[in-house]
Amino acid sequence: MTTQTYTFRSAQLPADAELLHSWIATEHARFWGMPTASVAEIQQAYAPLVEAAEYHVLIAEDAEGPQFLVELYDPTNSPLAGRYPYVRGDLGLHFLAPQPQAPEPGFTLEAMTAALGYAFAQPGTERVVVEPDIRNKAIQALNSRVGFAPVGPVELLEEDGSTKHALLSICTRADFERVTGTSTGAAHLTPARWATANRHVLAKAIGEFGHERLLEPVALDDGRFRIDSPTERYDFAAGRYLLNHWIVDPASIRHETLIDGHWTEASVNVLDFITSFAERLTLREEQLPTYLEELNSTLAGHCYKQLHADHSSADLAEFSGDAASAFQRIEAAMTEGHPCFVANNGRMGIGRTDYLRYAPETGSAIKLGWLAAHHDAAEFSTMDSLSYEQLLETELGPAERARLEGILGTALLGTSRSIEDYLLMPVHPWQWENRLSTTFANDIANQDLIYLGATQDYYQPQQSIRTFFNRSNPTRHYVKTAMSILNMGFMRGLSADYMKVTPAINQWLGELFDADPYLAKAPVGLLREVAAVGYRNRQFEAATKPSAAQRKMLAALWRESPVHMLAEGETLATMASLLHVDHEGRSFAGALIRRSGQEPEQWVSDYLDAYLVPLVHCLAAYDLAFMPHGENVILVLRDGAISKALMKDLGEEIAVLSDRVHLPEEIRRVRTGGDPVLSIFTDVFDSFFRFLAPLLDAEGLLTEETFWSIVSDRLLSYRRDNPQFAEHFDALGLFAETFPLSCLNRLQLRNNQQMLDLTDQSGGLLYAGDLENPLILRESLVV
Known part of the structure; x- marks a missing residue:
């Protein structure tokens, strides 16, 4: 069999009506359901498909002319919608190879391989979905030869009201490559996306290393800031917020290097930045290579997320479809990972195929x-x-x-x-x-x-x-x-x-x-x-x-x-998603507030009553601390408003910090030492609210000062309404003028194999001075 090179062009009507008719209105194509159709009927059927933005009718050609038909479509806008577990990156495919007068051995397999290769070359495609008639054994056999695996029978309601009994099959990129020996490459890794990823991760690195006082940016006369060494310097624009929080503008970063006594503009590459400032970042020689590997993986993940940034925050806040599907759509749409860690998608040991399958x-x-x-x-x-x-x-x-x-x-x-x-x-x-x-x-x-x-x-x-x-x-x-x-x-x-x-x-x-x-x-x-x-x-x-x-x-x-805990009309989102920012620069938290119709102050109050205040109550009543970071909390919402917070990851991460509460002997491992207030100051204020408040401020929903005033008010309201815990509440020191800055990146930079001994987590923490408590904004807030 000679390997052919095919080009794919969009079908044109009425120019291609006769061609389509010669392929479709045949006994060979009987499973397409139009064996006796006229040219006019074929044109009428295909006219809306050719015009539809989410549907692509393609004719594959080689040097000898048109050879076969391929249709690519969005499964969520097809009879498949809601009929199988759709995941982002799915692309539907219909394939028809006409019956030639003198069949060339292997032509159909070659054509199908080319069609599938074209499908995987489309931006964002990770799986291809087919649903041939369950009686069509020939196409099912062909599908298996290019990597499709049957999922099972499915009944699909057609536009004419009839029911199609189909066999749903799915082909992953990895299975296509494995079965056919074809390489589809790493479609998400392109120079443009890599440059964007480097600026994004470097902006975060400058901000978080500045927050942890590993780097001290110097203000310039033009309002910009600079970090430099004897041979390298980086200038950038940034916003400064409470809790020593930096938001660096990725597009503003300018890198210069000293060559022959002259400062010369150079490329912006976060790997070069880390290498240049490794000593200042406390990275030991033996740690640096692994950290660079983790950064490479984080950059590659950001490139993938750029390619698949197809949901705006407003779209996600609509929670379209059933609650479970909407919940998982949000889970997959988040682009940042942990808000504090710079190298937060290291996943050492995961290869390209594993990444596409498991990330x-x-x-x-x-x-x-x-x-x-x-x-x-x-x-x-x-x-x-x-x-x-x-x-x-x-x-x-x-x-x-x-x-x-x-x-x-x-x-x-x-x-x-x-x-x-x-x-x-x-x-x-x-x-x-x-x-x-x-x-x-x-x-x-x-x-x-x-x-x-x-x-x-x-x-x-x-x-x-x-x-x-x-x-x-x-x-x-x-x-x-x-x-x-x-x-x-x-x-x-x-x-x-x-x-x-x-x-x-x-x-x-x-x-x-x-x-x-x-x-x-x-x-x-x-x-x-x-x-x-x-x-x-x-x-x-x-x-x-x-x-x-x-x-x-x-x-x-x-x-x-x-x-199963949801009432009618309730939806779900991980709390981490509140910090998600879409490709237009809009946050998911802001989209929820706008969707709810509530005043931002009320929305934030409801959120704090569901999340922060119960955490403080557990400390005041039991010295019970959670690990309440964004991925450990699931929010229950109704029309964008907060109804409830659900805590998870309990067995490994809760801690009882004193002997004030009785514990059964078998679970005594949860009784640990440590400062109870750090679970609020570090895990909530510094690791989550530090990011959330500026997002709402940037969108004009709520000033940063107003956000923290609401936090103060909700905490003081709890103290007022629960006088039996007032003494323990006051002992927490939530309104102290400062609190210790616990540094997460410093832990990873010190030992990126094992940051902490899980049996003594508090004993291994690293600190870098104190932060001013944002609750101390007005004298009236002091208890």
Whole structure:
């Protein structure tokens, strides 16, 4: 077969009507449903498709003329809408190769490969979706030869009112490349996007390193600022805000280098910047290369996000579709990652194909793998109200569980072991393929671990990358898995030791919330981690300390989904999304305020009553601290207004900071030392409100001073309404003039393999002086 080069042009009417008629009005194309149509009928049917912006009718040509037909379309504007778990980057495809008089062997496969290659070359395409008639076995066989995998039968309502019985199949970019041997390259990495990404990340680096007092920008006479060294200098425009917050204008950055005694303009590259100022940034020689790797990955991720920045904040705030789909659309649309960390998308160990499959910004939908783990090495734990049998009933269902156990039973034939000797547990596909299948080879060979394959539900990775939301059955639990990649100073594993008592911690916390009169009525709730399973490798347990990565390679937990908690008309968004800024420079928080119709002051007050005030109550009443960063809070909204805040990631991250409250013996690990107010000053004020207040100010919704005045008012209102906790409230020192500046980037720069010992997190923190407390804006606010 000779490989042909095809060009694709848009069909023109009426010029191409005869050509389309000769291809479509045939018995060969009977599944297109128009075998007896006239030329006029073909033209009438195709006229609206040719004119539609979201539909592309393409004719593929070679040197000999037109050869085949390709139609590309947006699945969300087609009969497929709502009929399958759509993810961002999906592109629908119809393909028709006419029946030639003298067929050339291999032509159809070659044409389909070219069509699919063209589809993947379109900006933003990561998966191609087809839905041929379920009776069309020939096209289904062809689809499989270029990488399509069947999802299942689907009934589609056609425009004429008829129902099409189709076989939905999906081809990922990785599967197309693997099956056909074709490379589609890295479409998101272009010089223009790379330049934009460098300016964006460098602006953040200057701002955050300035905030943490690693760099001290000097004001120039023209209102700009400068950071320099003997041979390099960077000038830029920036805004200064409370809490020593810098917002650097990426487009304003100018880099000059000293060459032969003259300052010469040079390119803006954040990797060069970090290398030049490494010593000032406290980066040791052995740390610098890994940090540059993390920055490269962060830059590449930003390029991808630029390519897929197809939702404005206003669009997202409409919450179109069902609540689960809108929630996950927002989750995938966020572009920044952690607001404080500069290298926040390192994900060391993830390659290009893995990135497209597993990164949250791709909005991918994957199937989780499942393992059978022998009871001698695995341990399942759960809340009192849930059993192992009940969990599998809700998460797998009888048929799927029977299928997995059938695979297990077959694997055990001829051995003395039985199905009852094993626990079933989910596993991240990357973890199985890249770590467990080799590192735990001993366990696999001895049948302590048996891989059972993937289950049917599709899951979408969340911002934490190792946590998944069930797209097929949204009321089923989140699943959090171990993933041995390095990201933001930690290996993202899960400890079997920690999993053992995680459900008990969540049960205790849920009971505390239910019994507390204030929390029971407050607009706050919990997403509890209801069950967990951990696997222990005997040899690694004997050879390592508890913090070793090998002890965190295989564990999972199940967390409640917020979907079943929603009332009619309520929607969901992670709190981190409030800081999202779209390609037009507008924030999602601002879009929600405008959508709500509330006065900005009222919207912020409601938000604080759902989020901040309950956190302070837990400290005042119990010395109970959360890790309340943006990704650990899910907001429940109605028409853009805040209804409730749901706290999550509880088992590993809550802390009881004194002996004021009784703890069951099994969960005593949550009792730690530390300054209770730092969970407010550092995790809330400095790590979240520092970013939120300037966004609202920039959009003219609320001045920064007004924002902090509302924060003060809500806190003082809580103190006034709860006099029984006034003494403990005052002891928190929330209205002290200053508080310590705890530095996150300094931790990552010090040790980007493990920023902190998780058993003593407060003991390893780094500080850089104090910040002025923004609550001290008026004398009347002082308690």
